[in-house]
Amino acid sequence: xxxxxxxxxxxxxxxxxxxxxxxxxxxxxxxxxxxxxxxxxxxxxxxxxxxxxxxxxxxxxxxxxxxxxxxxxxxxxxxxxxxxxxxxxxxxxxxxxxxxxxxxxxxxxxxxxxx
Amino acid sequence: xxxxxxxxxxxxxxxxxxxxxxxxxxxxxxxxxxxxxxxxxxxxxxxxxxxxxxxxxxxxxxxxxxxxxxxxxxxxxxxxxxxxxxxxxxxxxxxxxxxxxxxxxxxxxxxx
Numbered sequence: 469x470x471x472x473x474x475x476x477x478x479x480x481x482x483x484x485x486x487x488x489x490x491x492x493x494x495x496x497x498x499x500x501x502x503x504x505x506x507x508x509x510x511x512x513x514x515x516x517x518x519x520x521x522x523x524x525x526x527x528x529x530x531x532x533x534x535x536x537x538x539x540x541x542x543x544x545x546x547x548x549x550x551x552x553x554x555x556x557x558x559x560x561x562x563x564x565x566x567x568x569x570x571x572x573x574x575x576x577x578x579x580x581x582x583x
Numbered sequence: 584x585x586x587x588x589x590x591x592x593x594x595x596x597x598x599x600x601x602x603x604x605x606x607x608x609x610x611x612x613x614x615x616x617x618x619x620x621x622x623x624x625x626x627x628x629x630x631x632x633x634x635x636x637x638x639x640x641x642x643x644x645x646x647x648x649x650x651x652x653x654x655x656x657x658x659x660x661x662x663x664x665x666x667x668x669x670x671x672x673x674x675x676x677x678x679x680x681x682x683x684x685x686x687x688x689x690x691x692x693x694x695x
Contacts (some may be wrong), residue, residue: 472625501682510671510685511626524682558625570614570675572683574625 474559474575482583483549489578491542491559498564500542501572502534505556511574517542518564549582556580589686597614597694601621604689605656606672614675615655617646621668629655629670641676662693 473494481487481508491500499518503511516524517536525534533545542559556579562572596602603634606615614633618626623661630641632648632655639646643657659666672686 474625508688508690510688513682516682526682556623560625562693570683571616571628571631573628573675574618577625579623 472559472561472573474578476537478579479518480581486547489544489557491575496574499562501560502540502544503558505558511558551582554582587672587684587686593690595692600662602659602662606686607654610676611652612674612676615648616673617657618671619668664693664695667693
């Protein structure tokens with residue numbers, strides 16, 4: 469199993485809504501990531517979890533709240549988003565340790581539209 | 584954050600032609616990765632490179648880790664319509680405990 473599974477695939481939410489994005493991997497990877505990707509741009513790192521602890525927050529606004537309940541799951545809680553937050557949100561995971569520890573595997577993404 | 588210099592930005596080629604794209608940096612990288620992304624999907628890892636000078640193939644794809652450790656290239660031979668997409672280079676500047684740095688991508692279009 470080399471898959472990173474993200475749900476939902478599409479999400480439309482209002483600016484006052486609260487929603488969550490979910491990500492799951494069963495590759496035994498101990499690093500998990502959230503990226504944001506705008507059209508025709510490369511993925512932009514938001515958060516990194518290493519061994520279930522938040523290790524990097526790239527100055528992301530507090531309306532985005534990550535959570536790592538266990539080594540296989542990663543959530544991104546959304547609240548009071550703005551229309552400019554509309555984007556493709558990508559989850560990724562990579563091993564920690566070993567020669568291939570930098571190979572990040574991405575999920576299909578959640579296409580988020582804020583109205 | 585820092586981005587890699589990836590070129591060309593876009594390419595239009597005839598089916599059957601070979602394709603070459605590259606990434607350069609002013610900093611040394613210890614790892615180079617090449618991804619392909621289809622519209623509305625996540626990037627898919629194509630090739631990972633770990634040693635300077637390393638040349639690795641994956642089917643019709645070949646990638647090399649530059650000797651100076653500041654560049655990498657990806658070649659696609661005998662292109663087919665399903666090669667269409669955006670190709671991203673990415674790299675780590677040290678052991679991998681720092682986040683990936685991405686290039687801006689090369690958009691490939693294949694004309695049948």
